Amino acid sequence: xxxxxxxxDFGLNDNFAGVIKGVMLRINPKIQIVDISHNIxxxxxxxxxxxxxxxxxxxxxxxxxxxxxxxxxxxERRPILVKAGDYFFIAPDNGILSLALKDEKxxxxxxxxxxxxxLKPVSDTFHGRDIFAPVAAYFSLGRRIGDFGxxxxxxxxxxxxxxxxxxxxxxxxVIYIDRFGNLVTNIRKENFxxxxxxxxxxxxxxxxxxxxxxxxxSERDRNSPLAIWDSFSYxxxxxxxxxxxxxxxxxxGSKVYVKVSFR
Amino acid sequence: xxxxxxxxDFGLNDNFAGVIKGVMLRINPKIQIVDISHNIxxxxxxxxxxxxxxxxxxxxxxxxxxxxxxxxxxxERRPILVKAGDYFFIAPDNGILSLALKDEKxxxxxxxxxxxxxLKPVSDTFHGRDIFAPVAAYFSLGRRIGDFGxxxxxxxxxxxxxxxxxxxxxxxxVIYIDRFGNLVTNIRKENFxxxxxxxxxxxxxxxxxxxxxxxxxSERDRNSPLAIWDSFSYxxxxxxxxxxxxxxxxxxGSKVYVKVSFR
Amino acid sequence: xxxxxxxxDFGLNDNFAGVIKGVMLRINPKIQIVDISHNIxxxxxxxxxxxxxxxxxxxxxxxxxxxxxxxxxxxERRPILVKAGDYFFIAPDNGILSLALKDEKxxxxxxxxxxxxxLKPVSDTFHGRDIFAPVAAYFSLGRRIGDFGxxxxxxxxxxxxxxxxxxxxxxxxVIYIDRFGNLVTNIRKENFxxxxxxxxxxxxxxxxxxxxxxxxxSERDRNSPLAIWDSFSYxxxxxxxxxxxxxxxxxxGSKVYVKVSFR
Numbered sequence: 001x002x003x004x005x006x007x008x009d010f011g012l013n014d015n016f017a018g019v020i021k022g023v024m025l026r027i028n029p030k031i032q033i034v035d036i037s038h039n040i041x042x043x044x045x046x047x048x049x050x051x052x053x054x055x056x057x058x059x060x061x062x063x064x065x066x067x068x069x070x071x072x073x074x075x076e077r078r079p080i081l082v083k084a085g086d087y088f089f090i091a092p093d094n095g096i097l098s099l100a101l102k103d104e105k106x107x108x109x110x111x112x113x114x115x116x117x118x119l120k121p122v123s124d125t126f127h128g129r130d131i132f133a134p135v136a137a138y139f140s141l142g143r144r145i146g147d148f149g150x151x152x153x154x155x156x157x158x159x160x161x162x163x164x165x166x167x168x169x170x171x172x173x174v175i176y177i178d179r180f181g182n183l184v185t186n187i188r189k190e191n192f193x194x195x196x197x198x199x200x201x202x203x204x205x206x207x208x209x210x211x212x213x214x215x216x217x218s219e220r221d222r223n224s225p226l227a228i229w230d231s232f233s234y235x236x237x238x239x240x241x242x243x244x245x246x247x248x249x250x251x252x253g254s255k256v257y258v259k260v261s262f263r
Numbered sequence: 264x265x266x267x268x269x270x271x272d273f274g275l276n277d278n279f280a281g282v283i284k285g286v287m288l289r290i291n292p293k294i295q296i297v298d299i300s301h302n303i304x305x306x307x308x309x310x311x312x313x314x315x316x317x318x319x320x321x322x323x324x325x326x327x328x329x330x331x332x333x334x335x336x337x338x339e340r341r342p343i344l345v346k347a348g349d350y351f352f353i354a355p356d357n358g359i360l361s362l363a364l365k366d367e368k369x370x371x372x373x374x375x376x377x378x379x380x381x382l383k384p385v386s387d388t389f390h391g392r393d394i395f396a397p398v399a400a401y402f403s404l405g406r407r408i409g410d411f412g413x414x415x416x417x418x419x420x421x422x423x424x425x426x427x428x429x430x431x432x433x434x435x436x437v438i439y440i441d442r443f444g445n446l447v448t449n450i451r452k453e454n455f456x457x458x459x460x461x462x463x464x465x466x467x468x469x470x471x472x473x474x475x476x477x478x479x480x481s482e483r484d485r486n487s488p489l490a491i492w493d494s495f496s497y498x499x500x501x502x503x504x505x506x507x508x509x510x511x512x513x514x515x516g517s518k519v520y521v522k523v524s525f526r
Numbered sequence: 527x528x529x530x531x532x533x534x535d536f537g538l539n540d541n542f543a544g545v546i547k548g549v550m551l552r553i554n555p556k557i558q559i560v561d562i563s564h565n566i567x568x569x570x571x572x573x574x575x576x577x578x579x580x581x582x583x584x585x586x587x588x589x590x591x592x593x594x595x596x597x598x599x600x601x602e603r604r605p606i607l608v609k610a611g612d613y614f615f616i617a618p619d620n621g622i623l624s625l626a627l628k629d630e631k632x633x634x635x636x637x638x639x640x641x642x643x644x645l646k647p648v649s650d651t652f653h654g655r656d657i658f659a660p661v662a663a664y665f666s667l668g669r670r671i672g673d674f675g676x677x678x679x680x681x682x683x684x685x686x687x688x689x690x691x692x693x694x695x696x697x698x699x700v701i702y703i704d705r706f707g708n709l710v711t712n713i714r715k716e717n718f719x720x721x722x723x724x725x726x727x728x729x730x731x732x733x734x735x736x737x738x739x740x741x742x743x744s745e746r747d748r749n750s751p752l753a754i755w756d757s758f759s760y761x762x763x764x765x766x767x768x769x770x771x772x773x774x775x776x777x778x779g780s781k782v783y784v785k786v787s788f789r
């Protein structure tokens with residue numbers, strides 16, 4: 001049974017996600033549809049890109065990942081279907097796929113131009129329903145990728161804010177805040193290790209100093225701040241059994257400093 | 264595999280929606296259950312009716328749509344099972360089906376009286392679990408519709424607030440606000456076209472004048488207001504990449520005026 | 527098709543619940559995954575325990591219930607797999623299973639020590655993904671329960687706040703508040719009946735007196751307070767078509783008094 005995952009900013013109050021599933025099931029009743037999230041902040045492409053990049057590999061090979069955060073719906077941005085690594089991706093070409101595809105071998109990019117596979121008429125406001133959902137469902141039936149449009153060379157790129165280096169400083173920032181108020185930064189484990197090496201370090205966040213990476217939340221006292229590798233290998237600032245977001249009044253973009261001392 | 268859709272005001276915090284699925288799967292493990300929404304405003308039958316009317320046709324023919332917004336649970340309102348057009352509907356008879364069935368050929372209405380198909384005991388507070396869910400599941404097994412109770416003639420009606428006409432004015436109002444803050448009005452495309460014909464028009468909403476219907480959100484500048492046909496063919500007031508709800512402090516019931524000028 | 531239910535505090539904004547499903551489907555594509563709730567208050571084990579106890583029996587026999595509210599993730603608390611009554615349970619051993627298992631015949635408790643069934647590497651922050659999900663999926667394939675670790679004797683216990691008796695008073699409290707603002711207390715129908723017997727009674731809540739248990743919400747006038755047996759047989763304080771939570775500024779822990787008078 002083909003698997004189609006959904007990552008959107010449609011929310012769960014309206015009928016958007018449900019209608020999309022209906023459209024898919026009309027075309028292929030034998031699919032397993034899995035919600036990754038429908039609660040991406042409205043029109044926040046970067047947030048969608050981060051969650052997709054952290055999710056797609058956990059699904060069975062061959063899964064079709066449909067990601068629709070689409071502020072440009074109805075404009076010239078292209079709807080695309082991508083084969084990369086062991087997976088397929090369907091999305092507007094606005095950067096939402098770029099973080100997921102960064103380290104994947106992109107094998108084919110198709111601009112979805114074949115209207116045979118669209119709902120009729122195509123609205124100007126809901127391509128999730130009218131273009132992406134039916135294409136995903138027809139594709140899951142085993143049709144050849146080339147049937148859906150014409151090959152193109154490149155997708156739109158979107159970059160995470162990059163970490164910066166200043167002498168003995170590594171400067172990162174909060175790029176994602178989860179339900180528990182944990183603050184995920186753009187500092188990846190390998191970047192950190194390359195930079196720090198065997199030197200001592202101190203992580204500074206909002207005036208708090210942390211000189212270790214904890215092995216688990218509960219290594220620290222309740223309500224104590226800590227730094228930890230999150231489950232996707234990014235540096236995370238957290239509070240054991242509390243919300244770092246609230247304690248620190250932290251936001252997307254809040255800066256994190258890693259300082260090394262030479263010994 | 265039979266498809267059962269769920270539209271309720273049970274929310275996603277409690278275990279109500281999950282328990283309903285458990286009840287169904289005990290009776291028929293071979294169903295595909297699809298959530299349309301569980302976040303209808305508590306006890307807001309009209310909102311449920313609007314979303315159901317805008318959703319049911321996107322599902323495969325034969326789908327069983329269960330809609331439970333049920334402030335009268337435990338009272339005399341009747342639980343019903345309806346065959347209409349290509350679909351089946353299970354709901355309390357409180358008007359929640361009336362917008363969906365307005366243009367459908369209603370073939371059979373059954374008052375659910377056969378307690379054989381209810382959970383035992385039937386609580387007075389959760390007929391979703393005790394009546395509607397098991398009936399939907401037994402019905403999905405292929406039982407005849409007449410087995411579930413006795414035929415009745417009419418369902419309860421619920422009307423959308425109607426548009427009004429005053430000389431050269433068409434007066435509508437906001438009937439639904441979606442996650443993006445888009446304001447869906449009760450002005451349908453065909454009503455609008457009939458009224459306006461080939462004349463010039465101006466749409467007035469909260470002091471703003473709009474003299475075109477945009478083809479897409481992105482036709483307008485970022486943060487500009489616009490009028491557009493929503494994906495279900497209602498007139499919608501929106502802000503490109505913003506929230507019309509917030510910008511206009513709009514609410515359900517806010518008035519929209521379409522004015523024509525004779526030339 | 528095996529059924530796995532999910533009850534967590536992961537929320538629906540992040541990708542946690544979606545990723546868990548991906549992990550499971552990689553191992554066993556033929557499972558039906560049902561969400562009970564992902565919106566348990568963050569790290570509120572007792573709330574999770576209450577919802578699980580009120581949910582698990584509504585699912586088909588043999589269902590695997592995975593419950594992850596896990597403030598101690600990465601610490602010494604044990605991951606366990608339990609066979610009890612007609613169901614299986616997978617959870618951290620922190621009390622979340624204790625209310626569900628209270629009246630069930632516990633047949634086997636396995637401490638999950640066999641790392642063969644874990645994702646590699648196991649993170650210190652997301653055992654839902656790395657331990658519980660893959661174990662649930664491998665177990666659903668039909669593996670013997672003993673393969674997953676070594677038997678232990680007891681699980682951690684967690685008690686609901688108990689009702690108290692003072693002369694002619696039964697004192698309970700609010701233990702759960704649902705989406706509608708209904709206040710679920712810890713007074714079970716059988717406790718109430720044992721205590722009250724055939725005597726007259728009065729229920730006092732926040733200064734309001736109620737001398738009957740209503741048969742349905744709608745027996746009372748709109749916006750009137752009432753006492754009712756909730757659908758899981760606990761005493762509930764509610765407002766017909768309103769929110770008792772808001773009307774009474776009620777909270778978890780708010781006291782409810784049942785007073786009898788001797789005649």
